[in-house]
Amino acid sequence: MSEHAVTLTVNGVAHARTIEGRVNLADFLRHTLGLTGTHVGCEHGVCGACTVLVDGRSVRACLMFAVQADGRAVTTVEGLAAADGGLDPLQAAFREHHGLQCGFCTPGMLMTLTEFLRENKTPSAAQVREAIGGNLCRCTGYAGIIAAALAAARRIAADGA
Amino acid sequence: MGTRQFGARVRRSEDADLLRGRGRYVDDIHLPSMLHAYFVRSPHAHALMKGVDMAAARAAQGVAAVLAIEDLPGAMRSARIPTVIALDDGVALRTQHCLARGEVNHVGQPVAVVIARTAALAEDAAAHVAVDYDVLAAVSDARAALAHDAPPVHCDLSGNLAALVANGYGDVEAAFAGAAHVFSDAFWMHRGGGMAMETRAVVAHEDGASGMLTVWSSTQTPHLGQRILAELLARGSDTIRAIAPHVGGGFGPKAPFYPEEAVIPAAALLLGQPVKWTEDRHEHFLSAAQEHDQYWTLAIAVDQSGRILGLRGEMILDAGAFAPWGNVMPNIAAVTLPGPYVVPAYGFAVKVALTNKVATVPVRGAGRPQAVFAMERMLDRVARELSIDRAEVRRRNLIAAEAMPYTRPLVFRDAKPITYQSGDFPRAMHMALASARYDGFKDRQARARAGGRHIGIGIANYVEATGLGPFEGVSVRVLNTGKVAVATGAADQGQGVRTTLAQVIADAIGCRIEDIEVRVGDTGAIAQGVGAFASRQAIIAGSAALMAGEAVRRQIVALAARAFAVEEAEIEVADGVASARGGNRPALSFAALARLAQGEPGAAFAAGQMPGLEHVAYFAPAQASFCNGTHVAEVEVDALTGAVRVLDYCVGHDSGRVINPMIVEGQVQGGVAHGIGNALLEWMRYDETGQPLTTTFADYLLPTATDVPTCRIAHIETPNPLNPLGVTGAGEGGAIPAPAAIVAAIEDALSPYGVRFCEMPLTPERIVAALREAGAYARLAPI
Numbered sequence: 035m036s037e038h039a040v041t042l043t044v045n046g047v048a049h050a051r052t053i054e055g056r057v058n059l060a061d062f063l064r065h066t067l068g069l070t071g072t073h074v075g076c077e078h079g080v081c082g083a084c085t086v087l088v089d090g091r092s093v094r095a096c097l098m099f100a101v102q103a104d105g106r107a108v109t110t111v112e113g114l115a116a117a118d119g120g121l122d123p124l125q126a127a128f129r130e131h132h133g134l135q136c137g138f139c140t141p142g143m144l145m146t147l148t149e150f151l152r153e154n155k156t157p158s159a160a161q162v163r164e165a166i167g168g169n170l171c172r173c174t175g176y177a178g179i180i181a182a183a184l185a186a187a188r189r190i191a192a193d194g195a
Numbered sequence: 196m197g198t199r200q201f202g203a204r205v206r207r208s209e210d211a212d213l214l215r216g217r218g219r220y221v222d223d224i225h226l227p228s229m230l231h232a233y234f235v236r237s238p239h240a241h242a243l244m245k246g247v248d249m250a251a252a253r254a255a256q257g258v259a260a261v262l263a264i265e266d267l268p269g270a271m272r273s274a275r276i277p278t279v280i281a282l283d284d285g286v287a288l289r290t291q292h293c294l295a296r297g298e299v300n301h302v303g304q305p306v307a308v309v310i311a312r313t314a315a316l317a318e319d320a321a322a323h324v325a326v327d328y329d330v331l332a333a334v335s336d337a338r339a340a341l342a343h344d345a346p347p348v349h350c351d352l353s354g355n356l357a358a359l360v361a362n363g364y365g366d367v368e369a370a371f372a373g374a375a376h377v378f379s380d381a382f383w384m385h386r387g388g389g390m391a392m393e394t395r396a397v398v399a400h401e402d403g404a405s406g407m408l409t410v411w412s413s414t415q416t417p418h419l420g421q422r423i424l425a426e427l428l429a430r431g432s433d434t435i436r437a438i439a440p441h442v443g444g445g446f447g448p449k450a451p452f453y454p455e456e457a458v459i460p461a462a463a464l465l466l467g468q469p470v471k472w473t474e475d476r477h478e479h480f481l482s483a484a485q486e487h488d489q490y491w492t493l494a495i496a497v498d499q500s501g502r503i504l505g506l507r508g509e510m511i512l513d514a515g516a517f518a519p520w521g522n523v524m525p526n527i528a529a530v531t532l533p534g535p536y537v538v539p540a541y542g543f544a545v546k547v548a549l550t551n552k553v554a555t556v557p558v559r560g561a562g563r564p565q566a567v568f569a570m571e572r573m574l575d576r577v578a579r580e581l582s583i584d585r586a587e588v589r590r591r592n593l594i595a596a597e598a599m600p601y602t603r604p605l606v607f608r609d610a611k612p613i614t615y616q617s618g619d620f621p622r623a624m625h626m627a628l629a630s631a632r633y634d635g636f637k638d639r640q641a642r643a644r645a646g647g648r649h650i651g652i653g654i655a656n657y658v659e660a661t662g663l664g665p666f667e668g669v670s671v672r673v674l675n676t677g678k679v680a681v682a683t684g685a686a687d688q689g690q691g692v693r694t695t696l697a698q699v700i701a702d703a704i705g706c707r708i709e710d711i712e713v714r715v716g717d718t719g720a721i722a723q724g725v726g727a728f729a730s731r732q733a734i735i736a737g738s739a740a741l742m743a744g745e746a747v748r749r750q751i752v753a754l755a756a757r758a759f760a761v762e763e764a765e766i767e768v769a770d771g772v773a774s775a776r777g778g779n780r781p782a783l784s785f786a787a788l789a790r791l792a793q794g795e796p797g798a799a800f801a802a803g804q805m806p807g808l809e810h811v812a813y814f815a816p817a818q819a820s821f822c823n824g825t826h827v828a829e830v831e832v833d834a835l836t837g838a839v840r841v842l843d844y845c846v847g848h849d850s851g852r853v854i855n856p857m858i859v860e861g862q863v864q865g866g867v868a869h870g871i872g873n874a875l876l877e878w879m880r881y882d883e884t885g886q887p888l889t890t891t892f893a894d895y896l897l898p899t900a901t902d903v904p905t906c907r908i909a910h911i912e913t914p915n916p917l918n919p920l921g922v923t924g925a926g927e928g929g930a931i932p933a934p935a936a937i938v939a940a941i942e943d944a945l946s947p948y949g950v951r952f953c954e955m956p957l958t959p960e961r962i963v964a965a966l967r968e969a970g971a972y973a974r975l976a977p978i
Contacts, residue, residue: 070223071216076476080892111216129210136689137213138392138443163900175868177905
């Protein structure tokens, strides 16, 4: 199996590794770098649990080879909280509105919504539903997640005003 | 005094780690020198194994071992996995061997395991394991399986009828003979899988220094797993520690003990290194237990006014090839069917059929969604045939609140007659109908129809037996830091057990909730435990938490009274401090009390004093509890495509007293989402030879955020007298009536065409086919 050198940043930290070409980005983050916050739910790109941001855009880490992230900046769920460990507004809203139960889909939800809220400052509930339409959650029935996303948008708008 | 936690919307203690990506699920565990496993699985639904050639795989890169059943230790070479629920005599259900032993009975059954340096190398090498199969005829349809010439699912059994279970009471014949009306229908119902977002996973490691075998498993029942593994390995259970760390959803399929949970520890012991196995989603579709099909015929006898006189029916239950959770489904179906209604005479028989499909286990709701579907569809039929409003026909048959406790002469799994101790069924239905604005629906529907839209409304009632025994335990211990350490055999897969128990204990003991640290799902933390199923943990572990917390509070009060030389009645405990009401109000913190409670070397305790501030309590319920509720769904159907949109969803929900409304509402909402999946989407298909056809999330559809509305939930809190908290359990109720309500609403939306639906899931293809058959498209305007 051929090996490749990969250099990338994850949550602002530079990493250089040599890895097999077949290693996907999710496994690289989880098992090579030990960042186990990114979860793998289906390995065929449907469930969205493995969603991370690559150069700011949401990506299914199970559908991307780690070598394709060479030279890129990756953000995972571990990179969301503030440097002092405080929850960001979206994370805090998830806790406030019971947007998670087992927590397995949560990292993917948070990353998908982080991108969405950056580009949609005053979203409607219907827009939030569309935005997370590619992220499966078996526990919550989505209501708490949608309430959390709307509350986070309001909070972000208020903080920025 | 501290704020009362019981009944408050307390934010979950679980969330802080989970939101930061600091959860510890089984696949997150990494141990030094850890090896990785990949299972070779049967590609055939039924075959004899003439040989397994492992030589090439054993020689492959990075491979540490390749094991078939003969390579496993001791009892695992021959014994089937012990069952946790004993079978009645004559019931021909069975569990699996740890690896296939000469015969495979479904696609996906584990045949051999490859252990290698990485998971990828193990999977590479597995391709080189050559199994010589002699393929046999298989059967995948439960009705076909019961034909006299059907191929046997297991070669050593002469037929596929695994059990025949009959229940009932009263003079059914007379009830039907004298009835003004008798209606009958046939139903097909399907549930599919639990489909937790986290697949199964196991890590096992024997620590050479301590001799302790630690097994982390994504399971609902670590204590049961410890017990079974001890039996299979012929090893004392005190040398096995089973841990269910963070678990990413359960929903039933993670309750039974699986072959992989035996094979991975066995491999770790054989190789002297930690071994990890993480199921992939494809494997999950093939090898994680599910519910399969049910085929019902049901007849109802009613008088002129629609009052039920009798009910009788039959069901063929598809049990798959293995049933690791016993033969519980026929009884659950039988006792659930009459639900909240007065049914004077009743007869119901279940034929349990083996098929060459993956093992079965109860999935969230445990067969109750199907029973409720059959009953509620029959009542809709009565309403239509007799031109009575659907809510009214239910009102005429509901058991009155004044009739509680209400006993039905049916014996449940706990060997006690069904007795509804609590509940106000008419009130629950009234509240759900009111919030759904049911009385105004006819007008809404007429307006929609005038605009060419098809909207409909559906109602479903249910009663669910919850809180099954035998017991659960909670230990409470005040640490020298002043923190309160809690451990329980209850297990959490997202239900918020840690938070719920902490609420109960904070009130009971008199401390701040943030000073309570709860460990769940660890056999090393508490000796006895059962686990998560049957909406039982708030009832049973919650009650044990109350008992243990109150016991520790009594210890605190006694200790403080001695320290202050006052009467116990003078002591108050709040926010982690015990103080005397009188004098100069002396006070001691929990930290100081915990140290005091250990005494001093050489000093004597007071008479009757025990060391430490700690207590372990086990609660064993006298019998099952019953929660209930009403769901009302409003849907819109696109008659041209068969697409269904749930417009509004209202719930009247009675799970007794509510410990945390936020968590209970989350359970109900999540259950409804599962029910929407069962009503409209989820269908695990097999071809007639037992080959699974839906093995990705692109084929097996789960409900997404655009499919599930935010429910409006009204709580009715009738206290349950069977436990000191008054709770009745909330984990499954949301899923139970949802398919019945939604399919009823679809039928109502399309009532101008006279189509009827007796199936779940009800897919767009089936809706379009029914409309076509009814000639609807000739009446609809062309596109």
